Amino acid sequence: MAKQRVVVVGGGLSGLSMTMKLCELGIPVDLVSLVPVKRSHSVCAQGGINSCNDATRQLGDSEWKHFDDTVYGGDFLNHQPPVKEMCEWAPKVIDLMDRLGVTFNRTGEGFLDRRRFGGTLYKRTAFAGATTGQQLLYALDEQVRRWEAEGLVRKFEHYDFTSPIVDDNGACRGVVIQNLHSMEFLALPADAVVVASGGPGLVYGRSTMSVMCNGSAASRCFRAGAKYGNAEFIQVHPTAIPGADKLRLMSESARGEGGRVWVPRRSQDTRDPKLIPESERYYFLEERYPAYMNLVPRDIATREIFDICVNEGLSVDADKMCVYLDLTHIPKAELDRKLGGILDIYQKFQGVDPREVPMKIFPAVHYSMGGLWTDYERSSSGGLVVGSPRNHETNIPNLYAIGECDYHYHGANRLGANSLLSCIFTGLMVGPGIENKLKQSKTAAADLPPAVFQQAVAAAKEQHQAVLQRPSSDQNPYQIHQELGDLMTRAATVVRRNDQLKAAIATVEELEQRANVATVVDTGSWTNQNVIFTKALMDMFPLAKAILWGALQRDECRGAHFKPDFSMPSLTSDTREGRLQEAEQWCDRFQANTDKWLKSTIATLVDGQPKLSYEDIDTSSIPPRPRLYGLVGAEEIETVWKRRAAAKSAQVDPMAARAAAAPAVASL
């Protein structure tokens, strides 16, 4: 038998951690990436990476609380076993990255310094200046280069993954890739294929993501029969800097280090912000969320900024949405030490020094919680069975998905600094599962008849030629992309309405028709970026449609998916008694909604159209509870909910119920 090999598509944090782990296990890897892996989008991550740690532990933190914050922040849409496993590994993941030489910021005594991020009350986030993603990625890139030098890794950089190769039994046996310079196609046989291709930001035109984040690899698996989960859950980051080419992120760490969000109380106050006295500033997040202040979860911060600008008319600029993010009260030396990287970005692109003048920021599409559906094997303790070949396998046998392009960990809303963690964790954790997968097989894909691979290459070539040889039309792929981005940004971001979603679905269909005949201006066969872009554009439509259909059908509010027509009301009564009564109804409605909608949306692509079904969520460790950040009447709802939960568990375990009914300790 030939040596078994694994193909990893994508060299961001997830793909690189997977590659280095497989190499450690002695498994050779072919690593495919659009760009040299060191330039992958993960370099953009700024703020940091979470884990409970020695300091937070002594304040009452634990792996369990990190787990609880993650599922609560994710509005319980996360399958819990993978999250539990991840949070348990988190301190070890950071230790490993420390050993690999990541230049994490240090305390005076030489320990790793930590900052606070959104959706938690603990300082869990380790960071390397404001370029944590870059530093983490480089450490992994270096390890993979080491394995490359030893001959265990073959890199295919400047290659586009065009499809998985699926055999007659429906199992994945390799990939077809295309050289972005010579435009030649190549088949790589593989005994397991791991897709680690990142997020689909380009479906929204401009976002905080890099230009490679076009979702094409995930979409090509979706086309090949892989299921796609929770597409409609797209995170809009509250704080970005608008630009003609990109919406550059202003990391949550700016607020983690004390940044304050405000608007002038008087609408379109044209005074220099520094001259507006405190009493005339509206620190709306601090006023509305006294516990979390500026660090509420992202979906909430985004909706509040939207509300302040659109409904209250308090946007700083008259013609566009924006609010102040103010760091000017923090000493410059501290800002430089902890946030230098992101402040430089602001200064470079806006021409204003954020150490001196409050920044103007606004929300932008940032992250996809949804992604390729993958399996897992639950352990008896509610985590994962490490080493199970089922972990992170898609419904196509031998095809795996990890990192931002899978649908796990973050539920309906991702907490800041949890993605870098989930990416590195999955690579490390899934490696041994793949090793076992290979051991189960007595054959190697490389021994399959060459015809299997030749056919796959021939099909890819044919498709490519068909795009090149299209008759000329007046349809321009770049124009269509812009229209798609504008449409998706209008219909499927902060606030969603069914009439708009329906209209958007119709328009997307038209755009897809146009994209299918769009003319490729460059018909050459050398470094033809034009045709590669056009093909990627065509692959944005399955994802765009999955997002829109998922959003249309989900008549509720959950995390990043907000439909005002289905929102849960605040309590209105003036008396506690009255509110308690309202809370009963509120909880009835909440329960009914949970029964109906606490489910993952699962899309399969049939004739180019997403067909949706719904999958129950594993909530075996932490029962769902209302997410009450800042809601009027939260206290009463919580009282009622706790009583009900206690009654429910009394049926199971009377002791536990008594404990739960005891007065709650200042819970948040």
Place this chain on the structure above:
Amino acid sequence: MIASNQPSVIKVRVKRQDGPGQAAYWQHFDIPYEENLNIISVLQKIAAKPITRDGQRVAPIAWDCGCLEEVCGSCTMLINGRVRQSCSALIDRLLEDSPSGEVVLEPMSKFPVVRDLVVDRARIFQALKKVKAWVEVDGYFDMGPGPKQSRTQQEAAYPLSECMSCGCCLEACPQYAKVEVIREAGESEEAYRQRVEAANSVAFIGPHAINQAVLFNSNPTGQFKKAERLEALTEPGGIQVCGNAQNCVAVCPKHIPLTTSIAQAGRAVTVHAVKKFFE
């Protein structure tokens, strides 16, 4: 911030080349002026409508970019003769400095042109292999945290580790000469790559790689391989090629103290050689 006499168009002159080893030629484009554009958005506008100043429809310009916020190192090119990242090159600033109102874009000259503004920078990464730019850990199991480090150590290492392999320093370095190997007809990708690597392996590794050697030699665990890195620095194409012209440090977009690193590496190499002599 923006001058009142804004031009109505941005005049862009681009040096183009259809493929490796082919002749370069110039094309002119006029882009309607807008505020706050950078070079990337100008190139995007040309891609969407690739028509030259004389109304000729041409193939879109090929170029590399990624993060669009100067952290991935993809988009390096010569802009008005100066090497820099194109994503952070703002048109309004460029126009302030260029009275002719023209923006001139050229590919880097020290790397083989793939097409137009795209160059092959594999040599940058190859040099990182040569100096073993990694920490040689035993493995990826949980072994607890790494060695404790002081804030001073971290603050010295962090700037060195920000190198994004963009190649600006190499473009500016007078000692860094272009290595170009033309692919022969019928030559396989693999055979060609091998020839390229062989040619690169004896040419100057460049300041970025010397800086990485210094970074890993200062890491508490990385220093265990210090001798091997210093050996690599003395091989053909090593630190001795550096003529101390200091051009590199002036153009690094990450403000990495390259000449300090080079001086440090130079001293370490000397000490290492003396030690070896007495061994």
